[in-house]
Amino acid sequence: MEGDTLLAVRDLTVALPIGGRLVPIVESVSFTLGAREILGIVGESGSGKSVTSLAIMGLIDVPGARVSGSVRFRGRELVGLAPRTYRALRGREIAMIFQDPMTAFTPVYTVGWQIDEQIRAHQKISRKEARSRTVRLLGDMGVPDPEQVAGRYPHQLSGGLRQRAMIAMALSCNPALLIADEPTTALDVTVQAQILDLLRGLRRDYGSSVLLITHDMGVVAETCDRTLVLYSGLVAERGPTGALFARPGHPYTAALLDSIPPLHGPRPKRLPSISGSPPTPDERPAGCPFALRCTHVHEACAVRPPLVACGEQDVACVLPTEGRPLPPRFVPEFCA
Amino acid sequence: MTPLPVETSSPLIETHDLRMTYRVGRGRVLRALDGVSLAVQAGEVLGLVGESGCGKSTLGRCMLRLVRPSGGRVVFDGIDITAMPERRLRPLRQDMQMVFQDSYAALNPRRPVGDLVAEPLRVHSAPGGGRRNGVEIARRLVELMDLVGLPQAALARYPHEFSGGQRQRINIARALALSPRLVVADEPVAALDVSIQAQIVNLFMDLRDRMGLTYVFVAHDLAVVRQISTRVAVMYLGAIVELGEADAVLHHPAHPYTAALIAAVPEPVARTDGLPPPLRGDVPSPIAPPPGCRFHPRCPAMRDRCSVDPPVLRRLPDGREVACHYPVLGAEPDLMPGLPAFLATGPAAGRPRH
Ligand SMILES: Nc1ncnc2c1ncn2[C@@H]1O[C@H](COP(=O)(O)OP(=O)(O)OP(=O)(O)O)[C@@H](O)[C@H]1O
Ligand SMILES: Nc1ncnc2c1ncn2[C@@H]1O[C@H](COP(=O)(O)OP(=O)(O)O)[C@@H](O)[C@H]1O
Ligand code: SF4
Ligand code: SF4
Ligand SMILES: [Mg+2]
Ligand SMILES: [Mg+2]
Numbered sequence: 001m002e003g004d005t006l007l008a009v010r011d012l013t014v015a016l017p018i019g020g021r022l023v024p025i026v027e028s029v030s031f032t033l034g035a036r037e038i039l040g041i042v043g044e045s046g047s048g049k050s051v052t053s054l055a056i057m058g059l060i061d062v063p064g065a066r067v068s069g070s071v072r073f074r075g076r077e078l079v080g081l082a083p084r085t086y087r088a089l090r091g092r093e094i095a096m097i098f099q100d101p102m103t104a105f106t107p108v109y110t111v112g113w114q115i116d117e118q119i120r121a122h123q124k125i126s127r128k129e130a131r132s133r134t135v136r137l138l139g140d141m142g143v144p145d146p147e148q149v150a151g152r153y154p155h156q157l158s159g160g161l162r163q164r165a166m167i168a169m170a171l172s173c174n175p176a177l178l179i180a181d182e183p184t185t186a187l188d189v190t191v192q193a194q195i196l197d198l199l200r201g202l203r204r205d206y207g208s209s210v211l212l213i214t215h216d217m218g219v220v221a222e223t224c225d226r227t228l229v230l231y232s233g234l235v236a237e238r239g240p241t242g243a244l245f246a247r248p249g250h251p252y253t254a255a256l257l258d259s260i261p262p263l264h265g266p267r268p269k270r271l272p273s274i275s276g277s278p279p280t281p282d283e284r285p286a287g288c289p290f291a292l293r294c295t296h297v298h299e300a301c302a303v304r305p306p307l308v309a310c311g312e313q314d315v316a317c318v319l320p321t322e323g324r325p326l327p328p329r330f331v332p333e334f335c336a
Numbered sequence: 337m338t339p340l341p342v343e344t345s346s347p348l349i350e351t352h353d354l355r356m357t358y359r360v361g362r363g364r365v366l367r368a369l370d371g372v373s374l375a376v377q378a379g380e381v382l383g384l385v386g387e388s389g390c391g392k393s394t395l396g397r398c399m400l401r402l403v404r405p406s407g408g409r410v411v412f413d414g415i416d417i418t419a420m421p422e423r424r425l426r427p428l429r430q431d432m433q434m435v436f437q438d439s440y441a442a443l444n445p446r447r448p449v450g451d452l453v454a455e456p457l458r459v460h461s462a463p464g465g466g467r468r469n470g471v472e473i474a475r476r477l478v479e480l481m482d483l484v485g486l487p488q489a490a491l492a493r494y495p496h497e498f499s500g501g502q503r504q505r506i507n508i509a510r511a512l513a514l515s516p517r518l519v520v521a522d523e524p525v526a527a528l529d530v531s532i533q534a535q536i537v538n539l540f541m542d543l544r545d546r547m548g549l550t551y552v553f554v555a556h557d558l559a560v561v562r563q564i565s566t567r568v569a570v571m572y573l574g575a576i577v578e579l580g581e582a583d584a585v586l587h588h589p590a591h592p593y594t595a596a597l598i599a600a601v602p603e604p605v606a607r608t609d610g611l612p613p614p615l616r617g618d619v620p621s622p623i624a625p626p627p628g629c630r631f632h633p634r635c636p637a638m639r640d641r642c643s644v645d646p647p648v649l650r651r652l653p654d655g656r657e658v659a660c661h662y663p664v665l666g667a668e669p670d671l672m673p674g675l676p677a678f679l680a681t682g683p684a685a686g687r688p689r690h
Contacts, residue, residue, distance in 0.1 A: 218602030273534035
């Protein structure tokens, strides 16, 4: 099993200076990512998804920030790595794509030229060879007429094409790990479905693992092998996607799933909603961070609950330990 | 054939062949709305769905006459407001309000919430004519905070002190200050996290019940639209492709685009089966829409006729309207009583072109 682990994150904590003191934004996040696996990190706005991925990439450049814990990639520790070594790793072994492809491309050069350069930065090959690889990559990403698209500028492409071009650029050096931060959030659903299809195919065609960051539970359910739910900078629940959606073990996961209006079946008269909003990092309670909004809160929740096994998942909640895990969630049969 | 449903009361808002074109340089014209006709009855919630750029916001703005359409008509409560000058529109504006997606941009950051919500009360005169006095305004502000579920202390605070969900409550309070009859909500929950989104969707539903409001609810999220709407209009490239009862349209779509849109929604449920193949291609530019049926380059059901002959919106026996030569029908025969055999089994004969 160890041999198959590509990325092992243990107790990753990122503290940023806010109002003159160091505030832990992300606390003790742990997970592993296997070869050719897609792991989803899901959470609401501000839950620390982007900060977690930036820390893994060595891209937290806020002065005074502190990153602690361990990030092992192919057995090698990344926390504390010299910036130069980190830079060499990025782009070659780890690549990243973002919500807005315009941030990945410079407006003044054609997308083809930029992908060529990316390839040539890591490999000594001729411009012509690089271009033929670029065109092949774009074609693999489902870009129609890739030769012609390579000659266009980023702003001349539709959102979906730009996203495909960015994924092509990220894959140009055959990275073992692709980190995708909200790659489909700005896209329409029909184009999103195409891009998710593409991401699912990467492990088969490129042997890559994907860390997919999103706020959309539906995207996770349809794309990821395993899922990590973040709440206010902490892991609330993690486990195999199927089990987690069928039988969520953390009250937050369960409540979140319930609050999403269903597309099929009878319409609920009212949506079960979660009262209030998540605490910001500096007002996070000392005990369970979900305590302020949880319908199961009781005295024991005043102490920060560790991750414990609950069915196939790990859950940061006291209920399983107290011998009263959540009942299985009601899922109408036509949805399951 | 079964008789068509008869509309009994007159609609609160209706559009007839509504058109909106924008000049986009070098003599090119963008048709943001290309002949939209619909009617919304009082008390109804019409959901407007479609991918970005299909014209949802433009339609909403034209209905409220925030912009002047380039062609066609907008009729509010029986009055043609298409070309009405602003001076005469003003009294009608109290009855029609808009709520936007970006809850922050809509609120002036330098003024306390009480001021922002009171603004429409100060600008517009009271129902009996004349200005409202301070006591009346203060009383109304208290009512409004109560209505949208905010504490009264909120009135003295500033927009940045609130979360996105609370700011959207403030926007809703402001839109409701004058007790409008029609509210056009343009992606009002799109920027909110799901746990907050559920609170605001519930609020919209409660307010409709309590105040007898009529909504045009614009959203790209089909599940949100189904939750709140009585009827749904699906738009593609500036035109309505399907319009009907929310459950009928979303459970048994007749237009191939509606079906593809529904299939593309990622659902947050444990999956046991494979996923349907995604739709090909991107939404084409509204500057140069495809000839014939606008959806034909992406349509899995496309046939020869589709690339030359534009389908018109026509009514099917179950009352919904569809713009397609070969609508998907009869998936649930019991839902379509009286469906003529030729419609249930084969391609429907479209109306002649005009
Ligand atoms: N440079 C910074 N300085 C101070 N606080 C920061 C900084 N960057 C992020 N934060 C805070 O850290 C928390 C987590 O932010 P992060 O961007 O990781 O959230 P996210 O889960 O990616 O949210 P979203 O879904 O909105 O992208 C937030 O409370 C944010 O305000
Ligand atoms: N003021 C404008 N000038 C030029 N084009 C516009 C303007 N407003 C909207 N459009 C165009 O009209 C089309 C419909 O826009 P919109 O109604 O905002 O779509 P939606 O709300 O469905 O995303 C789009 O192609 C958009 O770019
Ligand atoms: S630890 Fe307590 S407050 Fe936290 S999720 Fe579990 S029951 Fe709720
Ligand atoms: S008219 Fe033809 S191309 Fe258009 S939606 Fe119907 S079947 Fe598809
Ligand atoms: Mg983020
Ligand atoms: Mg819009």
